[in-house]
Amino acid sequence: MSSTLRQLTPVAAFFLLVLATPFLLRHDYYYLSILTMAGIFAIIVLGLNLLLGFAGQISLGHGALFGIAAYTTAVLTGTYGLPLAVGAVSGVGLTALVAMLIGMPVLKLKGYYLAMATLGFGLIVYIFFNEAIGLTGGPSGFVGIPVLEVFGFVFDSDLSYFYLVWSMVAVALLTSLNLIHSKYGRALMALHISETAAQSMGINIARHKLFVFVLSSVYAGIAGVLYAHYLNFVAPSSFGFHFSVQLITMVVLGGMASLWGGIAGAVFLTVMPEFLRFYENLEVIIYGLILILCMMFLPKGLAGGVCKLLSNVRRRFGREP
Amino acid sequence: MSPDNVALHCRNLSVRFGGVMALCDVDFRVVQGTITALIGPNGAGKTTLLNVVSGLVECCSGTVGLLGQDMTRVPAWARAQAGVVRTFQNLEVFTTMSVLENVMTGAHRDVRYGVLGALFKTPRYFLEERRCRALAEEKLEFVGLFAERSLPAWELPYGRQRLLELARALAAQPQILLLDEPAAGLNTRETQALAGLIRRIRDELNITVAIVEHDMELIMRISDAVTVLHFGQVIASGAPFEIQKNPEVIAAYLGEDAR
Amino acid sequence: MDLASLLQFLASGLTVGSTYGLAALGFTIIFNTTGIINFAQGEFVMLGGILAVVFMHWLDPGLPAAILLAVVATTLVGLLMERLTIRPVRNASAINLIIVTIGVSITIRGLVMLFWGKDTYVLPAFSGMAPIHLLGATIIPQSLWILGIAVVVLALLKGFFSRTIFGRAMLACSFEPRAARLVGISVERMVMASFMLSAFVGAVGGVILTPLTMTSYDVGVLLGMKGFAACILGGLGNPFGAAAGGLILGILEAFGAGLVSSAYKDAIAFVVILGILLWKPSGLFGVPDTERV
Ligand SMILES: Nc1ncnc2c1ncn2[C@@H]1O[C@H](COP(=O)(O)OP(=O)(O)OP(=O)(O)O)[C@@H](O)[C@H]1O
Ligand SMILES: [Mg+2]
Numbered sequence: 001m002s003s004t005l006r007q008l009t010p011v012a013a014f015f016l017l018v019l020a021t022p023f024l025l026r027h028d029y030y031y032l033s034i035l036t037m038a039g040i041f042a043i044i045v046l047g048l049n050l051l052l053g054f055a056g057q058i059s060l061g062h063g064a065l066f067g068i069a070a071y072t073t074a075v076l077t078g079t080y081g082l083p084l085a086v087g088a089v090s091g092v093g094l095t096a097l098v099a100m101l102i103g104m105p106v107l108k109l110k111g112y113y114l115a116m117a118t119l120g121f122g123l124i125v126y127i128f129f130n131e132a133i134g135l136t137g138g139p140s141g142f143v144g145i146p147v148l149e150v151f152g153f154v155f156d157s158d159l160s161y162f163y164l165v166w167s168m169v170a171v172a173l174l175t176s177l178n179l180i181h182s183k184y185g186r187a188l189m190a191l192h193i194s195e196t197a198a199q200s201m202g203i204n205i206a207r208h209k210l211f212v213f214v215l216s217s218v219y220a221g222i223a224g225v226l227y228a229h230y231l232n233f234v235a236p237s238s239f240g241f242h243f244s245v246q247l248i249t250m251v252v253l254g255g256m257a258s259l260w261g262g263i264a265g266a267v268f269l270t271v272m273p274e275f276l277r278f279y280e281n282l283e284v285i286i287y288g289l290i291l292i293l294c295m296m297f298l299p300k301g302l303a304g305g306v307c308k309l310l311s312n313v314r315r316r317f318g319r320e321p
Numbered sequence: 322m323s324p325d326n327v328a329l330h331c332r333n334l335s336v337r338f339g340g341v342m343a344l345c346d347v348d349f350r351v352v353q354g355t356i357t358a359l360i361g362p363n364g365a366g367k368t369t370l371l372n373v374v375s376g377l378v379e380c381c382s383g384t385v386g387l388l389g390q391d392m393t394r395v396p397a398w399a400r401a402q403a404g405v406v407r408t409f410q411n412l413e414v415f416t417t418m419s420v421l422e423n424v425m426t427g428a429h430r431d432v433r434y435g436v437l438g439a440l441f442k443t444p445r446y447f448l449e450e451r452r453c454r455a456l457a458e459e460k461l462e463f464v465g466l467f468a469e470r471s472l473p474a475w476e477l478p479y480g481r482q483r484l485l486e487l488a489r490a491l492a493a494q495p496q497i498l499l500l501d502e503p504a505a506g507l508n509t510r511e512t513q514a515l516a517g518l519i520r521r522i523r524d525e526l527n528i529t530v531a532i533v534e535h536d537m538e539l540i541m542r543i544s545d546a547v548t549v550l551h552f553g554q555v556i557a558s559g560a561p562f563e564i565q566k567n568p569e570v571i572a573a574y575l576g577e578d579a580r
Numbered sequence: 581m582d583l584a585s586l587l588q589f590l591a592s593g594l595t596v597g598s599t600y601g602l603a604a605l606g607f608t609i610i611f612n613t614t615g616i617i618n619f620a621q622g623e624f625v626m627l628g629g630i631l632a633v634v635f636m637h638w639l640d641p642g643l644p645a646a647i648l649l650a651v652v653a654t655t656l657v658g659l660l661m662e663r664l665t666i667r668p669v670r671n672a673s674a675i676n677l678i679i680v681t682i683g684v685s686i687t688i689r690g691l692v693m694l695f696w697g698k699d700t701y702v703l704p705a706f707s708g709m710a711p712i713h714l715l716g717a718t719i720i721p722q723s724l725w726i727l728g729i730a731v732v733v734l735a736l737l738k739g740f741f742s743r744t745i746f747g748r749a750m751l752a753c754s755f756e757p758r759a760a761r762l763v764g765i766s767v768e769r770m771v772m773a774s775f776m777l778s779a780f781v782g783a784v785g786g787v788i789l790t791p792l793t794m795t796s797y798d799v800g801v802l803l804g805m806k807g808f809a810a811c812i813l814g815g816l817g818n819p820f821g822a823a824a825g826g827l828i829l830g831i832l833e834a835f836g837a838g839l840v841s842s843a844y845k846d847a848i849a850f851v852v853i854l855g856i857l858l859w860k861p862s863g864l865f866g867v868p869d870t871e872r873v
Contacts, residue, residue, distance in 0.1 A: 175440040175441070178439060178441065179439050179440055182434075182438075182446065182450070183425075183429055183434070183439065183450075183453070184436065186422055186425060186429070187426065187429055189417065189418055190418070190426045194413045196409075197409065197413035197415065198426075199376075199396070200375055200377070200397060200398075200407050200409075200413075201406070201426055201427050202398050202402040202406070202493060203398055203401075203426075203429050204398045204399075205398065215436075
């Protein structure tokens with residue numbers, strides 16, 4: 001099957017790249033840790049891309065969902081000393097539950113109204129993180145989250161955590177790719193283009209929207225658990241409005257409805273500021289300008305840009321695309 | 322209760338948009354296994370009636386009986402799943418998807434695997450996807466779009482997009498098919514072919530068809546019964562040849578020409 | 581609750597609410613011509629305040645002149661933004677343009693931080709700080725300035741949108757770009773005007789609020805968020821709704837802070853907004869969008 005082969009080639013290349021990255025970086029732990037963070041964000045972005053890029057529903061509440069999972073596992077394992085598995089499963093589970101309860105009423109809204117409602121939800125959760133000091137530690141954060149340990153293997157090195165996170169990225173990527181090539185993916189794209197036509201084809205749009213919202217919250221939840229046990233410390237400021245907007249930016253900059261693009265967007269926007277550190281005072285300005293220029297000159301995002309580049313190269317070498 | 326052979330039975334339907342009475346006390350019946358036409362001048366309320374039947378517009382009063390059940394309060398997607406599927410006057414093609422994917426989307430309810438099956442590509446997934454693809458290809462073959470199956474839908478010319486909507490609706494394997502002006506924008510030859518297709522839909526696929534159309538020649542040629550709407554009211558219904566001679570209908574259409 | 585505290589909450593709610601309303605108006609004006617939400621709107625508000633302070637210190641032309649200069653300068657920033665970042669890609673999709681506006685807001689914040697740092701600045705009150713006592717409530721004169729100026733701006737805008745052809749066309753533009761063109765006004769000019777107008781309105785809001793709340797490079801984020809909430813609450817696209825939404829939001833916050841806790845005032849306000857949206861999915865004064873098939 002040549003079509004399967006064509007699908008598998010990039011995936012295999014992706015795996016090789018992930019495997020090789022630590023060696024390419026000569027085990028520079030600073031860069032490795034940045035890429036680990038990028039991987040954590042990429043997991044959220046993959047889910048958000050299903051929601052925004054494919055189903056066309058915006059959420060400015062994913063930063064909060066990410067935070068709910070992080071705080072849940074932090075409190076359960078840190079404060080109460082419960083096993084890590086309990087923390088991880090409850091973190092993801094509670095995130096999905098909250099997403100379901102919020103999504104049911106809120107997903108009836110459209111466009112900017114949905115953006116506003118999810119923004120409001122995010123803000124409320126953010127205020128809760130700040131004010132419920134007894135539980136969360138308040139604005140100064142929650143310290144003492146245990147190191148991740150799975151079946152006796154302790155993920156306490158940057159290298160092991162890098163591989164852990166990026167294998168979760170791979171799982172998230174593969175499941176997302178599978179999903180968009182299924183009846184659910186078709187239904188999501190259909191309701192994005194025309195809700196009228198989708199429901200007239202027997203697609204229960206409310207249910208599909210809720211499904212993709214909850215699924216993307218599961219991705220955000222997994223990322224949240226990984227994040228909490230990686231930094232061993234969480235603070236509300238990581239889960240606010242800014243971060244939610246940044247997630248949307250990663251999706252759009254990477255390329256809407258391109259899962260590969262989403263990963264690229266997450267890596268790009270996480271790594272870039274590290275290089276800009278060098279410019280000190282100009283850092284923020286350059287970041288803003290790069291964002292503007294990218295959006296102006298790459299309307300289809302990084303993914304679109306790469307596709308165009310590839311097809312140009314192919315044409316140059318006289319091969320049929 | 323409507324007799325068993327009535328597939329679609331609307332009673333006393335009224336729909337109001339602000340000040341406009343789009344439908345007023347309308348009765349509309351479609352007998353099982355027929356092609357029933359719904360005609361009337363522009364703005365008569367034909368599309369609105371189809372919208373009420375397919376569940377996209379709620380009626381202020383009246384009932385919608387479909388396939389022997391009262392479906393007045395059933396949401397649109399559930400009516401489609403029950404076997405009432407439609408096409409649209411102003412095309413609602415899933416433009417960014419391929420032609421084949423459009424039709425496969427039509428078969429949504431018939432594809433049987435769960436979320437886990439989709440996420441992890443279980444054997445069941447492959448089996449069902451293959452079946453769905455075969456079904457979609459069969460419908461594309463039926464309307465004559467097979468060759469264009471891998472094109473993105475927006476690349477199809479207007480007339481072909483109409484056929485695509487038809488194939489998509491057929492892939493849902495409906496019992497009742499509602500067509501809203503399927504011949505609009507088609508040339509004479511394409512309209513001829515469409516007439517044949519609609520007949521085959523009734524005869525070979527055993528689907529009951531309700532069709533809204535302005536092309537009188539087409540209506541007279543293929544329909545078994547005709548209902549005429551004028552300003553939201555039914556002014557006549559009966560066999561095509563009766564309708565053709567009905568003075569009220571003629572007046573309604575002449576009035577329209579004179580305007 | 582006694583009358584005095586009721587009045588007190590109402591006064592502070594209306595004061596803050598009118599600046600939210602002005603920010604919301606800015607969102608509405610740009611939305612109506614382009615269909616996008618301008619994330620840099622909060623930065624216009626911030627610029628209004630901070631530039632007034634800067635001109636005060638730098639040129640020392642007296643408060644009224646400094647304010648005027650700040651408002652004019654911010655309006656020019658609006659113009660520049662449209663010219664440099666929106667017009668070259670005006671056919672891009674809405675979400676792309678929104679990300680561009682996010683980029684602009686980050687850049688503006690970065691520039692302000694570069695020139696004037698992260699400090700907090702104050703602007704003198706327009707007419708002293710001696711509080712006025714009214715039925716047991718204490719009202720700062722600046723509050724009256726804020727309310728008065730907001731009302732004047734609103735009245736002027738109302739006149740502009742209902743009396744002038746250009747204004748009417750601007751209101752209708754995003755819904756009926758063709759109709760707008762039919763009246764013989766180029767959409768391009770309208771988009772440019774809308775950016776200038778909303779920068780102007782935002783700057784006015786910033787200038788009148790600064791004596792009360794102080795300002796720094798990052799106040800725009802929260803003000804922008806509140807303005808967005810207000811214009812959604814009122815119904816996107818409706819200038820009157822935006823202003824009303826701002827006042828309602830301000831009052832909600834004031835009562836939430838006064839009666840429950842100031843830590844949770846935003847949470848309370850947003851819970852109420854969520855409730856209202858679920859009850860009216862197109863905002864209080866918005867037109868429900870009906871898809872015709
Ligand atoms: N969503 C709506 N909101 C307001 N008015 C509507 C709506 N849909 C239809 N109408 C009005 O209801 C009346 C009937 O419209 P409808 O589309 O059903 O007519 P039609 O018979 O399909 O006409 P045509 O032959 O032009 O398609 C018209 O006056 C139309 O303007
Ligand atoms: Mg019609």
